[in-house]
Amino acid sequence: MRLLIKQRVFSWTDSYDIYDENGNVRYFVKAELIALGHQLHVYDANQNEIGMIKQKLLTFLPAFEIEIGGRTVGKIQKEFSFFKPRYEIDCNGWRVEGDFLGWDYDVYSGCSSIIHISKELLHFGDTYVIDIANPEDELMGMMLVIAIDAANCSQGD
Incomplete structure (x- = not known):
């Protein structure tokens, strides 16, 4: 399954609209x-x-905490690194690895990639495409992408 996350450009605060692969609004942040x-x-x-x-x-x-239904379900912290962006996450036993420019990420459970995140270029505002192997990971995967974007924005990336 696929989600598209678009940051609203003309907003006083960080806002995002999240669409499914058919263009229907699924979430907003x-x-x-x-x-x-x-x-x-x-x-x-x-x-x-x-x-x-x-x-x-x-x-x-x-560093960020992810809450669903009022309960903390995950934590993410940006790690110090020279080349590749790195994040320490405490969520479902997952780990995140990003590319050199920080535009593409993969989320792994064990040795398997379960979520692929790519940043689309040449858009107003940040735009991400999320490919999710298991529909049950949709909400957590989407929130992880928003937390990564917030971590990058907090550091001025």
Whole structure:
């Protein structure tokens, strides 16, 4: 299955629209203005809040917690690296590896790639395509992409 994440360009805060492969709105994400960090609320197409991505403050590199249904289900922290962007994640036993420019990522469970994330160029705002092997990983995979984008934005990437 495939999702397309588009950042809203003309918005006061970070906002994203997420579409399925048929162009239907699946989710949208809206940032809450807080001092010194990101707090992103995730809503389904019916405008029900289903999750949140919260930046952890007082960390050397950007770190975020992913909540679904009011429960923390994952954590992600950008790691120091010279060439490839690297992230330490604590979520479902997954790991993330990115390419040299930070435009493509793969999420692995064990040795298998379960999610492929690619950034589309030449768009206003960030635009990502997510290919997900298992539909059950859709929500968590989408929230992971938003957290990676927020980590990159927090560091000015």
